[in-house]
Amino acid sequence: MKKYLLFFVISFYCYLSCHAQTTNTVKKTVAFHPPDQSTLVLDSAGNTLPYENWHNKLITGQYRFTFKVPGDQNAGLILTQLSAEEIAERYANMPEPPQGPYFNNGEPIKPFxxxxxxxxxxxxxxxxxxxxxxxxxxxxxxxxxxxxxxxxxxxxxxxxxxxxxxxxxxxxxxxxxxxxxxxxxxxxxxxxxxxxxxxxxxxxxxxxxxxxxxxxxxxxxxxxxxxxxxxxxxxxxxxxxxxxxxx
Incomplete structure (x- = not known):
């Protein structure tokens, strides 16, 4: 269970990396490390968010990170809520989840x-x-x-x-x-x-x-x-x- 949840959490972090690179006027590779309990995360008003708070919001798929200082993760990340249009676009572009290990699509289910x-x-x-x-x-x-x-x-x-x-x-x-x-x-x-x-x-x-x-x-x-x-x-x-x- 944890490995599948982690996969999607990491995918959100990767989204930030891609987003940050496409919004910079000078294109460059920015090192980005998946946030954890030690990461400084702020809301749009500049208030520090506890790990559990921002993590639970992030995994809903309705939020994203932006850099407080472009390209400088150590300066903090800002958690912002996506608009309804952005959420719809994100969902529309999401690939189908991987098939689980316990059933096979296209095959009969065991009788029970x-x-x-x-x-x-x-x-x-x-x-x-x-x-x-x-x-x-x-x-x-x-x-x-x-x-x-x-x-x-x-x-x-x-x-x-x-x-x-x-x-x-x-x-x-x-x-x-x-x-x-x-x-x-x-x-x-x-x-x-x-x-x-x-x-x-x-x-x-x-x-x-x-x-x-x-x-x-x-x-x-x-x-x-x-x-x-x-x-x-x-x-x-x-x-x-x-x-x-x-x-």
């Missing part, structure tokens, strides 16, 4: 049966004619928690659509999950004590997201979290729905 909170039951035989969206997570996984609001937006965009089932398989027990979703709603059907199901697929890194089409074929999967990744989940859902309608 599960039961969740609120008497929810499901097995692979029951998804004939349905697109199934899976999320493997656990409560103390920061990127898992961070992506939940974006996953909820996807669910909300398919209100009362009986052709899609959203299932979150959590490693934690029922009482912990119920307590968590009281304050942090998660719109997927919740399956608890999910280690058995994670082990079935060999999952060791989280979050892992999977989209399975109406024939039980994996159409999208990735492990880890990065800003804008939810758009690829939604694209896979739409493609799976459209493929069935075109037949």
């Amino acid at each position: 049966s599960i039961g969740g909170i609120n008497k929810f039951k499901f097995n692979t035989e029951a998804w004939a004619g349905k697109v199934v969206v899976l999320n493997f997570w656990f409560i103390n996984c920061p990127p898992c928690r961070q992506e939940i609001p974006e996953l909820n937006k996807i669910v909300a965009s398919y209100p009362n659509d009986s052709d899609i089932i959203f299932i979150a398989i959590c490693l934690d027990n029922k009482s912990d999950v119920e307590d968590f979703i009281k304050t942090s709603p998660f719109s997927y059907h919740q399956v608890v004590n999910g280690k058995t199901y994670a082990d079935l697929f060999g999952i060791r890194q989280y979050p892992t997201n999977v989209v399975v089409d109406k024939q039980g074929i994996v159409r999208y999967n990735t492990t880890g979290y990065g800003p804008g990744w939810e758009q690829w989940i939604d694209k896979a859902i739409k493609k799976s729905l459209a493929a069935e309608k075109s037949k």
